[in-house]
Amino acid sequence: MERSTEFLSNIDMIVGPRGHRRWPDAVKAQIVAETLVEGASVCAVAQRYDMRANHLSEWRRMAREGKLVLPAVPEGPSFAALVVRDDVETAPEPAPPPLDLICGSVHVRLVATTSAARIAEIVRALNAPS
Template sequence: METMTEFLSSLGVVIYEDGRRRWPDEVKARVVAETLLPGATVNSVAAKYELRPNHLSEWRRLARDGKLVLPALDDEPSFAPLVLCASERVPAVPEDTMSAERIEIVSGAVLLRLDAATSATRVAEIVRALGAPA
């Protein structure tokens, strides 16, 4: 089993003989990004890396101030369940204009028709912009 020193060294953290550590900005940013994941807390992430929570909070302040650039979070688009139902608020579309080559998104009284070639990433962005739960 890997020790904490080996683990941190593998990340690029320099550990001096007196116990001090020098954290590269990329590693700091990655640790800060972990605190932004759902359910994560500063205390739990700090404990994982054997950091003091106030030290990690300082890194978060640097990120808020734009002095520490965070990596993109793994926010891959995911598929949402599709529910088909009749709705009186959405106008009926004549059969001859219907096409299997379309994606339709209904949000309240809004009906969006997208080309079937629209990427899954773009569809996910549109759904998020409409305020659908993730």
């Protein structure tokens, strides 16, 4: 696989004494933008630049948080802010259907929130000998 590092020769990338590279923000943004192209994967883009995928994922997080400005992507995905609101009213839950007890000719309709103990009492009373 061909590596896309030829453009890196003209930038001010700093290699530290232990071999750590420091990437300018413009280069970081360009590499992150490549991960946003449909069908691209973070791992594949990281391999092209001879870097670790988790490092690239960290740059993507920075871009989502607005700490890294990406170049304009003509037709592709972009990050959108997520707004969570708790002042929005939700529709009330519909009332559960009533509970019908039928014993012979006796029909008893109970609300669905009737306790099991109360239902048992009513059933015993309906089945009690007259």
